[in-house]
Amino acid sequence: CAVIPAREVIGNMSWATPQYDRREVNEAGDHLIADGSIIWSVDREQMLSIINNWRSSHSFPLQSFKMTLLGRAKRVDTKAIIAQRLKRLSSIDAKLRRFSGMRLAQMQDIGGCRAVVENIRRLERLVRLYERGRSKNPTRRHEFVKEKDYINNRKSDGYRSIHLVYRYRSAAKKHAIYNGLKIEIQLRSRLQHAWATAVETVSIFTGQALKSSGGEDEWRRFFILMGSAIALREKQPLVPGTPTDKAELITELRALTQKLNVANLLSGWSYALKILPAKNVTDAVAFLVYLNTPARVVTTTGFKKEELPQAEEAYLNLEKTIPSDSGSQAVLVSVESVQAIRGAYPNYYLDTDAFLRALRFSLSTKTVRDN
Secondary structure: OOOOOOEEEEOOEEEEOOOOOHHHHHHHHHHHOOOOOOOOOOOHHHHHHHHHHHHHOOHHHHHHHHHHHHHHHHHHOOOOEEEEEEOOHHHHHHHHHHOOOOOHHHOOOOEEEEEEEOOHHHHHHHHHHHHHHHHHOOOOOOEEEEEEEOOOOOOOOOOOOEEEEEEOOOOOHHHHHHOOOEEEEEEEEHHHHHHHHHHHHHHHHHOOOHHHOOOOHHHHHHHHHHHHHHHHHOOOOOOOOOOOOHHHHHHHHHHHHHHHOHHHHHHHHHHHHHHOOOHHHOOOOEEEEEEEOOOOEEEEEEEOHHHHHHHHHHHHHHHHHOOOOOOOEEEEEEHHHHHHHHHHOOOHHHHHHHHHHHHHHHHOOOOOOOO
């Protein structure tokens, strides 16, 4: 039988190609989340090699979808922000565990790209461009799989966005090896994206799984309410379970904002993300971050892998010194998690600032409008 090259040279670029069938990919995914006491027929290095090849093979289709997204997004907003990413191994692991019965080869967001446009009206125009594109020649273009409208079909956690899932399809022989690989496209307004960035920031610095409906009730409720506040501003359906009366909504949101010290914590954490060194310029694997709210000072201390026991001890000792009513906070964060948010949200500092502006706007007495 023909030998499939590990990498395909297309233009001046070398792209990874699938080296394993879907059965092998699914087995590797099963091994990834299996009980560590079980001995499998493949070793860990082989398992990771299969998963990495499957993930890397989405790079060429992802680039194709991203370029189309770039062209369409710039038509509706010349300042649109475009990003792309391959799913991290830790995120693949978490998703396989969270959704019982999911197989790795079925996962639709191994490769994903995103457009963030100025407001809800431009977002609606971008969605219509995709709808028209699908209707022009549905049998020869990439295969449309489904749309997830998390704006009109609201999620209970406050998340709002449009997700479009496609299967790569090409009649060109040199590209046919990628046929069938799925790519997810996320379309968001700037306010919706600012909300998502804030959720990621709080999740990292509190260790809470807010994206998967975990974490403390008060933080979850805060983001649910803020999701409705943004929906109100964009004249879209509110998040289920939140007050339909604007005054009641803002009263509850204001109370939680003050109780959780949201403004100071988010500002401090965002600054910490900005000043922490990148992974390739530090030997540290974790940082102890201390946000001294009264003094408005953020201090960071790095720890190498062999120093993690000392890091845990320093973390505990620091927590003991922080008065419960000071609003200050200490947290131990991994360099990997910092890298992850920088990759997923390259404008996180501006996005967090945008979220805080949106929060202040919602809590003000101004007339709600979509600007």
